[in-house]
Amino acid sequence: xxxSESIIQQLxxxxxKFSEDPKVQNIGIVEKNSDGIVVASGLSxxxxxxxxxxxxxxxxxxxxxxxxxxxxxxxxxxxxxxxxDRVKRSGKLLxxxxxxxxxxxxxxxxxxPLDGKPxxxxxxxxxxxxxxxxxxxxxPVNTPLKTxxxxxxxxxxxxxxxxELIIGDRGLGKTAIAIDTIINQKxxxxxxxxxxxxxxxxxxxxxxxSTVAQIIEKLKDKDALDxxxxxxANAPDPAALQYLAPYAGAAISEYFMQKGLDVLVVYxxxxxxxxxxxxxxxxxxxxxxxxxxxGDIFYLHSRLLERAVKMNKKNGGGSIxxxxxxxxxxxxxxxxxxxxxxxxxxxxxxxxxxxxxxxxRPAINVGNSVSRVGGAAQTPTMKSVxxxxxxxxxxxxxxxxxxxxxxxxxxxxxxxxxxxxxxxxILKQPQYEPLGEPFEVLSLWAVVNGFTNDIKVESIRKFxxxxxxxxxxxxxKIIEPLSNGQKISEATVKQLxxxxxxxxxxxxx
Amino acid sequence: xxxxxxKQLINCSYKNNMLNPKNVNSIAGLLKxxxxxxxxxxxxIQEKKLRVFIDMPINNVGIKDKFNRIFxxxxxxxxxxxTLMLGARITADDMLLEINLKNTLDKMLLFIEEDxx
Numbered sequence: 001x002x003x004s005e006s007i008i009q010q011l012x013x014x015x016x017k018f019s020e021d022p023k024v025q026n027i028g029i030v031e032k033n034s035d036g037i038v039v040a041s042g043l044s045x046x047x048x049x050x051x052x053x054x055x056x057x058x059x060x061x062x063x064x065x066x067x068x069x070x071x072x073x074x075x076x077x078x079x080x081x082x083x084x085d086r087v088k089r090s091g092k093l094l095x096x097x098x099x100x101x102x103x104x105x106x107x108x109x110x111x112x113p114l115d116g117k118p119x120x121x122x123x124x125x126x127x128x129x130x131x132x133x134x135x136x137x138x139x140p141v142n143t144p145l146k147t148x149x150x151x152x153x154x155x156x157x158x159x160x161x162x163x164e165l166i167i168g169d170r171g172l173g174k175t176a177i178a179i180d181t182i183i184n185q186k187x188x189x190x191x192x193x194x195x196x197x198x199x200x201x202x203x204x205x206x207x208x209x210s211t212v213a214q215i216i217e218k219l220k221d222k223d224a225l226d227x228x229x230x231x232x233a234n235a236p237d238p239a240a241l242q243y244l245a246p247y248a249g250a251a252i253s254e255y256f257m258q259k260g261l262d263v264l265v266v267y268x269x270x271x272x273x274x275x276x277x278x279x280x281x282x283x284x285x286x287x288x289x290x291x292x293x294x295g296d297i298f299y300l301h302s303r304l305l306e307r308a309v310k311m312n313k314k315n316g317g318g319s320i321x322x323x324x325x326x327x328x329x330x331x332x333x334x335x336x337x338x339x340x341x342x343x344x345x346x347x348x349x350x351x352x353x354x355x356x357x358x359x360x361r362p363a364i365n366v367g368n369s370v371s372r373v374g375g376a377a378q379t380p381t382m383k384s385v386x387x388x389x390x391x392x393x394x395x396x397x398x399x400x401x402x403x404x405x406x407x408x409x410x411x412x413x414x415x416x417x418x419x420x421x422x423x424x425x426i427l428k429q430p431q432y433e434p435l436g437e438p439f440e441v442l443s444l445w446a447v448v449n450g451f452t453n454d455i456k457v458e459s460i461r462k463f464x465x466x467x468x469x470x471x472x473x474x475x476x477k478i479i480e481p482l483s484n485g486q487k488i489s490e491a492t493v494k495q496l497x498x499x500x501x502x503x504x505x506x507x508x509x
Numbered sequence: 510x511x512x513x514x515x516k517q518l519i520n521c522s523y524k525n526n527m528l529n530p531k532n533v534n535s536i537a538g539l540l541k542x543x544x545x546x547x548x549x550x551x552x553x554i555q556e557k558k559l560r561v562f563i564d565m566p567i568n569n570v571g572i573k574d575k576f577n578r579i580f581x582x583x584x585x586x587x588x589x590x591x592t593l594m595l596g597a598r599i600t601a602d603d604m605l606l607e608i609n610l611k612n613t614l615d616k617m618l619l620f621i622e623e624d625x626x
Contacts, residue, residue, distance in 0.1 A: 022608040023616070027600070041554065042603030067512065068554065088605075121623070 030054075030085040031069060035283045036238050038072045040087050046070055049129050051094050054078075055086040061094050061240065064284050071284050073240035075110060092125075096248045098255035099123030103199070106216060106230040109241050109248035114232055126251035128244060132306040139312040141346075144377040145198065145264065145321050148184030148434020149177060151362060151427045154386035154444055155393075156349055156369045159377030160198075160262050161310025161319040165341055167326045167333060168351030172363050174325045176431045177349065178202070178266040179215060181323065183222045184434035185264065198321075199256045200228040201265040203249035206242045206272030209234045222432065242276035250307045250320070257311065257318035265308075269325035270301060274337045291336045301337075302344050333368075347371035361428060366393050379485035382437065385444040389423065392448075396420020415453075422452045425460040438482035439468050442496075445488075451500050455507075463507060470503045510544045519551050526559055526582060528552070557602060559583060564590040564598040566609075572597070 028042030038060060046052070052060045052072050058081065064071035072087070096111040097120055106115040109128075113119055141159030158164045166174045179202075188197040202219075204212045212232050219225040229252060233245035246267045253263040267273070274297060281294035289295050301324075308322035324345065326338050331353060333342070342348055347370045356363035378386070399417050403409060409417070426447045429435070435443075443464050446452055455463050471478055478499060481492045488496075522533050533552070540548055561583045563576055568589065576585055576599075583601070590598065596609030 017620075022606060023612055025605040025607070027603050027605045044603050 026089045028052075028070065028087045030081060030083055030087060032083065033078060033081045035279075036074045036078065036240060037280070037283045038074060038078065038081060038087075039069050040072060041069050043070045043087065043089060046089050047093075049093050051090040051092055053088045053090055054081055055088070056080050056082075059090075060087075061244075063280065064286075073243070073280055074238055075240055075244075076238065078238075093127050093129065094244070095125040095127045096251050097121070097123035098126045098252045102229045102252060103227060104225050104229075106232060108237070109231060109233050109244040111248070124255055126255050128247040128251050129303075130251065130254065130307070132303070133309045133311065133315070137309075137311055137315045139310055141310050141373045141377050143196075143262075143310075143319070144374070144379060144382075145181075145262075146184055146434075146437060147177065147181040148436070148440075149180055149362060149429055150435065150440045150443060151364045151366070151429070152177070152349060153378075153437070153440055154382060154427075155366055155390045156347065156364070156371040157374035157378040157382070158321065158323075158371060159310075159374045160321050161308060162347070162371070162373055162377075163305045163308045163322040163324065163345040164371060164374070165324050165326060165345040165348040166351070167328060167338060167342070167348050168363070169328050169331055169353050172351040172353060172356050173361060173431070174327070174351060175211075175215070175268055177351075177362055178268060178323050178325065179218060180432060180434045181264065182219065182228055182266070183224045183432060185227065186222070186224055187436065189227055196262055197227065198262045198264050199253075200224070201249050201253055201263060202228060202230045203246050203265065203267050204230065204232040204234065205245045205267065205269060206233065206235050206276060207268065209236070218432065239276040239279045242273065243280055246270070246273055246304050250304060253320045254307065257309070257320050258316060260316040260318045262319045262321070264321045264323065267304075267322065267324040269327050270341055271327045271337055274300070293336065297337070298340050298344075301341055305341075305344050346373045359428075360424065361431070366390060367397070379437065380487040381441055381482055381485055384488050385441050385448055389444065389448065392416070393420060393423055393427075396423065418453065419447070419450070421457045422447050422455070422460055425457050426452070426464060428461065436483070437485075438479045441482050441488075442468065442471060442478075445496065446500055451504065466507060467500070467503055470506075471499065474502075475499045510540075510547055515547060515551050518548060519555050522552060523555070528556070561585050562588060562600040564588045564593060564600075566591045566593045566595065 026045040028040035032039040058076045060072035143160040182200040185198040188195040233241040286294045310319040350365045350368040352365040594610035599606040
């Protein structure tokens with residue numbers, strides 16, 4: 001039990017930190033308040049990005065410094081701020097308190113809770129704006145980040161520290177890919193796991209509150225919220241908060257990365273982020289450029305995504321993997337913001353409406369999707385089955401178009417088409433059901449090596465499900481060599497062939 | 510009107526840190542409505558720079574003399590603010606100096622809020 005003396009000692013120790021010196025403050029006077037932007041005179045000592053407090057309550061951030069005035073973006077509604085009100089400098093750049101207490105929480109970009117739980121008071125103040133790590137501190141991407149989605153892990157592999165864009169029209173499953181990836185990190189948090197755990201941060205920008213609520217509920221259902229932080233600046237929030245949300249996500253990621261942990265951050269989505277910044281820029285009176293975006297719109301996203309990093313061992317060995325999402329209009333990936341973000345990232349996963357409409361889910365267009373650095377991080381196990389996959393699928397798409405003319409086809413072409421159909425079918429995967437690497441490898445190995453050639457295309461999904469169950473029940477030892485990431489040995493191949501043939505004998509459509 | 514010209518006009522409007530009504534009238538007569546608005550605004554800012562506001566909870570003549578010695582070149586405006594309890598609040602241009610009991614109590618409250626669960 002704590003005695004009264006130790007309590008008094010503790011209190012005295014804490015009170016020694018209290019300073020009673022007179023306070024000298026640099027102040028300003030509100031000149032104008034319009035559309036979320038306040039123009040204030042004075043504030044001669046203020047700096048860009050500094051947090052400002054209003055006398056009537058509320059706060060803002062300096063985004064423009066002129067000779068006599070400063071333009072402040074409001075972090076709350078600001079309805080009660082009027083001309084002549086006094087504003088005070090905080091002397092601090094905008095930051096968010098980051099700590100392990102944030103795990104499982106839903107916060108706004110300022111770190112204020114949105115989930116009705118207590119306020120987070122402790123933690124390290126991480127600045128929202130920060131220069132990304134330099135080349136000396138980094139190392140190349142070399143560890144895979146498993147999404148649990150067969151099509152991605154086999155053909156568009158993502159590495160820890162990579163920036164992989166998810167792009168496509170609305171309603172094609174962009175968020176679903178990101179959420180599946182978060183859910184797939186769960187096994188790493190199991191005590192027996194050999195993999196390094198990945199802390200997940202989901203940043204919702206300008207989304208409907210109902211959508212965000214659904215996502216949180218799904219993460220809770222799948223026990224994924226325990227290692228996830230949701231940073232939300234929803235559609236009804238001020239544009240300033242929507243603009244700051246991804247930077248808050250990056251700042252929290254950096255806190256965990258500095259501790260040597262691996263972090264996955266999802267920015268959902270950067271199109272709405274660009275819209276929020278366009279609104280702010282136009283109200284600030286900055287010159288409008290292409291599509292009315294201000295001239296620094298490229299820098300807005302490049303400085304954010306450059307914070308995704310794989311640190312070398314000397315600097316802790318942590319990483320930040322970024323999955324930015326871009327929503328295209330009418331399938332146009334050559335618009336201004338999509339092309340900007342495509343050029344910044346290390347690859348993109350392109351979702352196509354045509355594929356979605358014919359029932360291919362995830363609707364990934366393999367031809368237009370690419371991972372520029374992830375290949376180096378792919379495990380030899382996956383490489384040994386996915387080597388020819390991309391090429392075969394591309395050939396199938398070409399041949400399938402040609403076959404539509406109804407001309408007679410030779411046996412080899414027909415074989416390619418049939419295998420392509422089965423490959424397409426095996427790459428289909430339901431939402432919220434990510435697979436572990438051994439099972440991804442099993443499915444792909446069976447198709448690539450022709451074990452499904454005599455199975456009807458419509459039975460492939462059933463085959464896959466029962467095949468996994470059979471392996472789990474009858475040959476669990478096969479899973480072990482497929483999980484260690486090493487190349488599949490001759491002995492394992494023989495065992496796989498034996499087990500697969502045995503399963504095929506009992507498999508009925 | 511350029512900022513440079515506006516600054517020149519403001520300099521001409523003052524003599525020994527005091528507004529010269531004769532010069533101001535002659536300048537104002539020459540300006541268009543839009544420029545005149547800018548000119549008035551600039552004079553207001555300049556006036557603010559030359560003035561010091563001191564808020565005090567009680568009227569103390571002895572302290573006023575001390576303040577006159579501290580700010581010899583400035584016009585001092587004294588205001589009564591009983592909420593300060595003790596001490597004073599000095600506002601010079603965009604700098605604010607809080608040396609009063611209210612500020613100390615506010616700081617203590619903030620310290621407790623931030624440091625204790």
